[in-house]
Amino acid sequence: RKALQAQVLHAIDAGDNDTARLGAYVAARIVDCHLATMERLGIRYDLLAHESDILRLHFWERAFELLKESGAIRLETEGKSAGCWVLSMEASAQPAERDAHPLGRNLDDEPAGEAQSVAAEGRRIDEDKIIVRSNGTVTYTGKDIAYQLWKLGLLDRDFRYRRHQTYEDGHLLWTTASAEGQAGAPVFGHARAVYNVIDVGQSYPQRVVKAGVAATSHPEAAEACHHLAYEKVVLSPATARALGYEVSEEETTVKVSGRKGLGVKADDLIRALIDKAREEIASRDPERDAASCERTAQAIAVGALRYFLLKYGRTKILTFDMEEALAFTGETGPYVQNAVVRARNIFAKMRDEGTDLERLLSRARSLDLSAWLQGEEGDEVWSLLLLMARSDEVVEQAIRVEAPAVVAKHAFGVAQAFHSYYQKPRYSVLRAENEEVKAFRVLVVDAFLRQMHILTGLLAIPIPERM
Numbered sequence: 007r008k009a010l011q012a013q014v015l016h017a018i019d020a021g022d023n024d025t026a027r028l029g030a031y032v033a034a035r036i037v038d039c040h041l042a043t044m045e046r047l048g049i050r051y052d053l054l055a056h057e058s059d060i061l062r063l064h065f066w067e068r069a070f071e072l073l074k075e076s077g078a079i080r081l082e083t084e085g086k087s088a089g090c091w092v093l094s095m096e097a098s099a100q101p102a103e104r105d106a107h108p109l110g111r112n113l114d115d116e117p118a119g120e121a122q123s124v125a126a127e128g129r130r131i132d133e134d135k136i137i138v139r140s141n142g143t144v145t146y147t148g149k150d151i152a153y154q155l156w157k158l159g160l161l162d163r164d165f166r167y168r169r170h171q172t173y174e175d176g177h178l179l180w181t182t183a184s185a186e187g188q189a190g191a192p193v194f195g196h197a198r199a200v201y202n203v204i205d206v207g208q209s210y211p212q213r214v215v216k217a218g219v220a221a222t223s224h225p226e227a228a229e230a231c232h233h234l235a236y237e238k239v240v241l242s243p244a245t246a247r248a249l250g251y252e253v254s255e256e257e258t259t260v261k262v263s264g265r266k267g268l269g270v271k272a273d274d275l276i277r278a279l280i281d282k283a284r285e286e287i288a289s290r291d292p293e294r295d296a297a298s299c300e301r302t303a304q305a306i307a308v309g310a311l312r313y314f315l316l317k318y319g320r321t322k323i324l325t326f327d328m329e330e331a332l333a334f335t336g337e338t339g340p341y342v343q344n345a346v347v348r349a350r351n352i353f354a355k356m357r358d359e360g361t362d363l364e365r366l367l368s369r370a371r372s373l374d375l376s377a378w379l380q381g382e383e384g385d386e387v388w389s390l391l392l393l394m395a396r397s398d399e400v401v402e403q404a405i406r407v408e409a410p411a412v413v414a415k416h417a418f419g420v421a422q423a424f425h426s427y428y429q430k431p432r433y434s435v436l437r438a439e440n441e442e443v444k445a446f447r448v449l450v451v452d453a454f455l456r457q458m459h460i461l462t463g464l465l466a467i468p469i470p471e472r473m
Contacts, residue, residue, distance in 0.1 A: 012141050014029075015143050016141075016142070016143060018058065019058070019143060019144070021058060021062055021184075026058075030058070037054060041171070041179075043272045043273055043276075045173070046273070046276055046308070047272075047276070047308055047311070047466075048308065048466045048468065049466070050173060050177060050179070051179055052179065052180065052192075052194075053167075053179070053181070053182070053194050054170055054179065054180070054181040054182065055153065055165070055181075055182050056181065056182050056183075056184075057149055058184065059165055059166075059182045059183065059184040060149050060152050060153055060156075061144070061149070062184035063163060063165060063166075063184050064163065065149075065152040065153070065155075065156060065161060065163060066144055066148060066149055066152045068152070068161055068162065068163060069148075069151055069155055069161065069218075069222070070091075070137075070138075070148075070152075072155075072222040072223075073137070073151070073218065073221060073222060076221045076222055076223060077094075078093060078094050078217075078218070078221030078222070079091050079092065079093050079094065079137060080092055080094060087136060087140075088140065089139075089140030090136045090138060090139055090140050091136070091137050091138035092135050092136055092137065093135055093137050093214060093217065093218060093221070094221075095135060095213075095214065095217055135214065137151070137218075146211070147211045147214050147218075150211070150215045151214075151215050151218035151219065154200065154202075154215050154216075154218070154219055155222065155224075156195050157195050157197050157200045158195070158196075158197055158200060158219065158224070158227045158230065158231075159195050159196035159197070160219070160222070160224055160227060164194075164195070165182035165183065165187075165194070166182070166183045166184065166185070166186065166187030167180045167181070167182060167183060167188065167191035167194070168180065168181055168182075168183045168187055168188045169181075169188055180192075180194075197230075198230060199230045199231075199232065200231050200232065201232045201233075201234045201408075202215075202231070202232070202233050203234045203236070204233065204234075204235065205235065205236055205237070205238065206235040206236060206238075206320075206321065207238075208233075208235070209233060209235055212233040212235075213233075215231065216228050216231045216233075219231055232408060234320070235320060235321065236320045236321075237320065237321055237322055237323045237324065238261075238262065238323055238324075239262075239315070239323075239324045239325075239326050240259040240260060240261050240323060240324065240325050240326070241259065241260040241262075241270065241325070241326055241327075242259065242260070242325050242326065242327035242330075243257055243258070243259070243260060244327060244328070244329065245260075245326060245328045245329075246260040248278060248282075248328060249270060249274060249275070249278060259325050275311070276307060276308070276311070278328065279307035279308075279310060279311060279328060279331070280303045280304055280307040281303075282307075282328055282332055283302070283303040283304075283306040283307045283310070283332055284299060284300070284303040286306075286332065286334075287299050287302055287303055287306075287473075291472075294472075298471070298472065301470065301471070302470040302472055302473065305343070305468040305469065305470035306332065306339070306340050306343065306470060306473070307332075308467075308468055309339035309340060309342070309343050309467040309468055309469075310331040310332045310338060310339040310340055311331065311339070312339060312465060312466060312467050313331075313338060313339030313342060313414060313418075313465065313467060314326060314330070314331040314338070314339065316410050316411060316413075316414040316465060317411055317414045317415060317418070318411060319409065319411055320408075320409065320410075320411070334473070337415075337418050339467055340473070341418065341421060341422075341425075342417055342418055342421045342458075342462065342467060343462075343467065343468075343469055343470060343473065344421075344473050345421035345422075345424050345425055345428075345454075346421075346455065346458045346459075346469045347469065347471075347472060347473045348425075348428060349424065349428070349451050349454055349455050349458075350455065350469075352428075352435050352436065352451055353448075353451065353452075353455075355436060356435070356436065356448075359436075363448060363452075366441075366444060366445045366448045366449075367445070367448060367449060367452055369442070369445040370445035370446055370449035371449070373442065373445065373446060375446075378446050379391075383432075383433055386426070386427050386433075387427065387450055389423060390420075390424060390427055390450070390454070391450075391453065393419060393420055393423055394420055394453065394454070394457040396416070397420075397457060397460065397461060400412055400413060400416040401413055401464065410465075413461065413464055413465060414465060416461065417458070417461040417462065417465060417467075420454070420457060420458065420461065421458070424454050427450070428451075433447065434447075435447040435448060435451060
């Protein structure tokens with residue numbers, strides 16, 4: 007079987023044969039399914055880059071030349087790596103760094119001793135330094151070095167491009183091609199910074215890629231290479247049971263395990279979340295029509311999933327629980343969504359009553375706000391405005407420390423501050439004692455909606471018409 011595996015890899019790399027055509031067909035079908043699933047979560051792409059094109063357009067050959075010219079890569083003549091081209095890792099991981107690295111945990115699904123995990127990690131590290139195997143096939147890491155050089159505009163060649171599909175709103179998705187391309191493609195690559203979003207188990211290969219870029223006389227470009235690592239997600243026992251898995255009473259979390267055949271399809275999880283959200287909506291508003299209920303359930307499910315995955319640090323193992331994610335109270339996506347829906351409902355009711363919101367906003371802008379930001383209500387509004395004013399700073403911080411959770415938590419904080427203000431009857435917008443008070447409170451709601459439109463847009467959390 008290993009001989010057959012090598013034979014198939016050679017055939018796919020060579021192209022223009024039945025094996026390569028079958029591989030391309032299977033890969034294309036899988037990619038289309040992936041795109042459909044991601045579209046359900048509001049995730050879209052600009053370019054699909056094919057690994058086969060990296061080889062057929064000689065990206066790897068050029069990268070290989072650069073690596074050999076720099077002396078960073080050597081041909082092993084003895085030992086277990088004899089016949090392999092190996093990248094010299096001058097800044098190789100130190101022992102303490104290896105011990106702290108979570109890769110060993112990811113390699114073995116079954117409980118294992120510390121020695122077994124470290125040994126498994128050692129095998130992976132040794133293998134990942136190999137760029138070209140003794141049988142002539144290029145490792146993923148080797149192709150990734152060539153791809154990274156292209157992303158940074160450091161390879162003196164480019165892909166050809168073809169249109170893959172057009173999304174419903176007209177957004178065009180391109181795909182790389184090694185045969186004839188199509189005109190009209192935007193300029194891809196030539197990035198000032200590259201963020202590779204790959205799980206934490208790929209930390210060592212990503213360091214090898216970075217070292218490969220640096221070795222080709224581009225140390226500054228290597229510093230622009232970022233690995234946006236993330237930990238794995240496990241399931242709570244209740245969620246695992248809801249998805250149809252048998253879980254013992256002793257288990258506190260359920261790990262995805264290839265050995266045990268335990269996995270979660272994204273579509274199944276989204277469907278389960280939608281079903282649960284639909285049940286919640288029906289219990290709160292049994293008179294709602296089916297179409298509205300379905301739209302809201304989908305928005306709540308996607309918002310719940312997105313927020314739950316974003317609110318934790320990237321290096322923390324997540325225990326996903328559907329009940330927790332879909333809760334309308336607490337730090338959840340539905341809580342954030344509900345704050346926006348409530349604010350929108352205030353304006354909707356006012357319009358239904360014939361209120362001219364633009365006139366009120368114009369009047370509010372002419373007020374001496376310093377006088378209005380006094381007293382108990384003024385202090386609460388001032389706190390909310392100050393919090394919202396930090397949004398730019400928060401986003402910049404999230405980029406700087408590579409932590410999307412910073413933005414998620416800020417959005418929750420803003421929603422929480424608004425909830426706290428809005429739910430006090432004495433601060434009612436609809437029952438304000440005079441026009442000036444109403445104008446001031448309308449200004450606050452308008453500022454909140456504008457801010458949350460930006461924050462939920464950054465987090466790609468959809469806002470339903472109703473909750």
